Amino acid sequence: MSLRHGLLGLLAEGPASGYDLARRFQEALGSVWPAQHPRIYAELARLADGGLIEVDSHGPRGRKAYRITDDGLAEVKRWLAAGEVDHTFRVETLLRAYFFWLMEPETLRAHLRAERAFYEETAGTLRAYAGAKDRGEWGTGPQARAMRVAIEAGIRVNDALASWARWAEETDPMSSETFGTAPPPEHEA
Amino acid sequence: MSLRHGLLGLLAEGPASGYDLARRFQEALGSVWPAQHPRIYAELARLADGGLIEVDSHGPRGRKAYRITDDGLAEVKRWLAAGEVDHTFRVETLLRAYFFWLMEPETLRAHLRAERAFYEETAGTLRAYAGAKDRGEWGTGPQARAMRVAIEAGIRVNDALASWARWAEETDPMSSETFGTAPPPEHEA
């Protein structure tokens, strides 16, 4: 149940409405932790119920901004410090790889090309963000730095998957005659 | 809903019981697509209901092995070819990175050390598997090759996250005075 802590973390930066949070989850966290607005509104209500956040202000169009409480801040920090990181992945790309042997060679090649293109593009987008951060365009405060570190992780993971797709395309292991005797891959940069 | 297709994919290799499948999900797929036995039994019942699999044999201790049907095989292949890959990640490590600015420097360093150790160890384990595969110890058939390709992806992703944690430890960006003016990282291998 990390949505709870994700919301608290975002609110630790300052007051925000459910709508704001949904947008930020979509943009910044969407690829690492998807969350739609129904779930967000529900969780905000629960957090407010538990006294971890409270209504900060009412705006136009029924807008309701929440503010984190001392209890809420303590709870995020406790979560961050407590460890117990869930290391499960849940990347469909990897699940599919187990079943490549069921695919036609051409379909597989097309799939790998598409995957590679996707991860290269994503990495490129993230690199552009990182560049902007490095030039200080988004501020140099703690939040901006943390965001930069998170983006770096995204870049490296996407690069890794792009290089994997390229490797799989090139070595074509599903039709290789030499499988079982070929040297292990180089893990090039 | 990829558990459905994960099960079909595994059954495409040959008949298996729910217990077998739960174990294989735990071992091979557990880190990329967790699934407990209750869900697996339920899904098997649904798949059998839909005619995608059927009971192959009854064994001791109530063991019930399923076999994939032609319809089922067609369905996995359709899924694999149809594309529509879900690229969301759901890696808690990345979610947490957005909130590093809330952590005490020492807690953060300890966290990064632990993350790095975890990913290095996982990568090492996978490399050992990959080595065994490359020596042909697990056979050289199509399934073994596909497994090898999947493992390669796991190695690269875990390496990427380990190198990220090392980078974050070394550049210590949360306390860096030079943030905003420092050159971008090298993305070393």
Add this chain to the structure above:
DNA sequence: TGAAGACATGTCCATCTGTACATGTCCAAG
């Protein structure tokens, strides 16, 4: 002034997920 589109919040429901609980069988070691 009227309509389109962004803003903003929510409910409902089907399904997925994880945990705990419940049941029973077979085998091997003591």
Add this chain to the structure above:
DNA sequence: CTTGGACATGTACAGATGGACATGTCTTCA
């Protein structure tokens, strides 16, 4: 012969998730 552990299948339930539906407001532009 009995007991512990692996094998094997399932139910029940709370909470998470995604998609569809519903409602209403404010702003802008024709």
